[in-house]
Amino acid sequence: MKITLRSGRRSVAGLPGKLKVVGVVSGKLTEAGQELDAAYSGLLSQALKASRFRGEEGEFRLVMAGEAFVGLLGLGSKRGVSADRVREAGARVAKEALRLGVREVAVENFFADRLGKEAASYALAEGLYLGSYRFDRYKSEARPVRVRYWIAKGRGRVVEEARVLAEATAYARDLANEPPNVLTPEALAAEAERLAGEHGFEVRVLGPEEIEALGMGAFLAVARGSAHPPRLVHLVYRPEAPRRRVALVGKGLCFDTGGYSLKPTESMRHMKADMAGAAAVLGTFRALAELRPPVEVHGVIAAAENKISGGAYVVDEVVRTMSGKTVEVANTDAEGRLTLADALAYAGREAPDAIVSIATLTGSSVVALGRKVAALFATDDRLAGALLEAADAEGEKLWRMPLERSYRKLLVSDVADLKNVGSREGGAIQAALFLAEFVRDPFAHLDIAGPAFQREGWELGPAGASGYGVRTLVRWLASR
Numbered sequence: 001m002k003i004t005l006r007s008g009r010r011s012v013a014g015l016p017g018k019l020k021v022v023g024v025v026s027g028k029l030t031e032a033g034q035e036l037d038a039a040y041s042g043l044l045s046q047a048l049k050a051s052r053f054r055g056e057e058g059e060f061r062l063v064m065a066g067e068a069f070v071g072l073l074g075l076g077s078k079r080g081v082s083a084d085r086v087r088e089a090g091a092r093v094a095k096e097a098l099r100l101g102v103r104e105v106a107v108e109n110f111f112a113d114r115l116g117k118e119a120a121s122y123a124l125a126e127g128l129y130l131g132s133y134r135f136d137r138y139k140s141e142a143r144p145v146r147v148r149y150w151i152a153k154g155r156g157r158v159v160e161e162a163r164v165l166a167e168a169t170a171y172a173r174d175l176a177n178e179p180p181n182v183l184t185p186e187a188l189a190a191e192a193e194r195l196a197g198e199h200g201f202e203v204r205v206l207g208p209e210e211i212e213a214l215g216m217g218a219f220l221a222v223a224r225g226s227a228h229p230p231r232l233v234h235l236v237y238r239p240e241a242p243r244r245r246v247a248l249v250g251k252g253l254c255f256d257t258g259g260y261s262l263k264p265t266e267s268m269r270h271m272k273a274d275m276a277g278a279a280a281v282l283g284t285f286r287a288l289a290e291l292r293p294p295v296e297v298h299g300v301i302a303a304a305e306n307k308i309s310g311g312a313y314v315v316d317e318v319v320r321t322m323s324g325k326t327v328e329v330a331n332t333d334a335e336g337r338l339t340l341a342d343a344l345a346y347a348g349r350e351a352p353d354a355i356v357s358i359a360t361l362t363g364s365s366v367v368a369l370g371r372k373v374a375a376l377f378a379t380d381d382r383l384a385g386a387l388l389e390a391a392d393a394e395g396e397k398l399w400r401m402p403l404e405r406s407y408r409k410l411l412v413s414d415v416a417d418l419k420n421v422g423s424r425e426g427g428a429i430q431a432a433l434f435l436a437e438f439v440r441d442p443f444a445h446l447d448i449a450g451p452a453f454q455r456e457g458w459e460l461g462p463a464g465a466s467g468y469g470v471r472t473l474v475r476w477l478a479s480r
């Protein structure tokens with residue numbers, strides 16, 4: 001898919017495009033819609049009157065106007081107008097444009113009067129890009145599609161910023177959508193090296209011997225059952241005079257069978273995306289290359305597969321982490337926190353001002369928040385606030401959950417310092433508490449098990465990986 005997006009000075013009526021899209025708010029044409037209606041001698045208002053189209057949010061109607069199509073997009077009512085609604089409207093337009101196979105589309109800058117031209121164009125542009133995403137590299141019939149969008153009376157500068165964030169998101173989606181026979185730990189590390197080479201990041205990739213030399217016994221235990229050896233990836237974006245230094249740690253399980261605590265088939269489905277945290281970190285780096293904020297960023301990924309073989313780790317094993325703490329394995333399916341324990345300790349060696357982990361960590365977070373909202377845990381209110389603000393600005397839904405200290409005792413083992421699983425209740429909290437054992441403050445953790453992968457087409461994209469987290473992390477790093 002090749003999308004180009006321009007902002008035009010003119011109104012929808014004056015811009016090129018086989019498809020022109022205007023909004024319907026509370027059952028009435030918007031101002032831009034009325035202007036277009038006049039240009040087509042009242043065709044649109046007639047069509048509105050003749051049909052039952054009420055302009056409910058997301059409703060779409062096509063009207064033939066001579067050579068052109070006019071799309072009437074329901075935007076709901078004027079109440080509670082938000083950038084989120086505009087972003088979703090943009091994605092809806094992209095979906096319809098693809099369905100129609102048009103090459104050039106002019107779109108009203110929805111709710112520009114309410115949100116301001118900049119904010120409106122930014123959200124619309126993001127939606128158009130995100131909604132255009134398709135993962136079709138394994139479809140024999142896929143043909144390259146080119147679409148050019150014009151945002152009427154839009155703002156070019158923010159459109160460019162939206163492109164950077166959306167392309168970084170698409171890149172993360174691509175990585176998490178790759179099948180596990182292609183995106184092995186070695187392939188993920190090779191991709192990180194390629195990305196570093198392309199953009200001038202520092203990169204270090206460690207194999208099993210070096211990982212062992214660092215004392216990463218937990219990470220190695222998880223990786224042991226797979227024929228594909230693990231890789232530890234360390235990327236650095238180092239601007240000239242950084243105002244702060246942060247580390248991003250992404251869970252990089254290229255496939256999670258559960259190990260001997262084997263997942264049932266249905267739960268194993270889509271576990272190729274158990275490296276979505278790692279993908280979000282790589283996506284973030286891709287955006288850093290273009291935005292160049294004055295923040296030093298370390299990206300750490302412990303890439304492995306959780307599989308079964310004669311040598312695979314089993315429950316009751318005790319492993320020694322890089323931090324020196326020992327962990328009793330109570331469940332081989334709680335592998336993410338074991339790999340992250342070592343990756344977090346490694347990141348801590350850089351003594352960053354903040355560490356943020358992002359991981360498809362627990363089914364428990366999905367039970368709590370569903371498939372659209374991620375869980376945030378933080379040892380520091382300011383860090384939590386900054387991440388929540390970034391997520392909100394980008395329409396990535398994030399909800400803070402407590403690091404309830406009294407649950408810490410559930411993780412105490414009879415034979416080791418910790419065990420990797422406590423009780424079932426409050427599982428996401430216990431997982432976050434486990435991670436916090438391996439870092440100094442300030443630390444934040446995003447459990448993206450819910451939103452990382454969508455089983456069906458959704459507001460901002462098709463079924464598959466969502467790229468969740470990229471936009472939040474980039475917005476956070478690029479602010480202040």
Ligand code: BES
Binds near residue numbers: 361450
């Ligand atoms: N990768 C899974 C978590 C997950 C679940 C991601 C659903 C995406 C969708 C993780 O490794 C896992 O298996 N967690 C276990 C932990 C349990 C054994 C304590 C879980 O949540 O069931």
Ligand code: MN
Binds near residue numbers: 258306333334335336
């Ligand atoms: Mn697991």
Ligand code: ZN
Binds near residue numbers: 253335
């Ligand atoms: Zn997992």
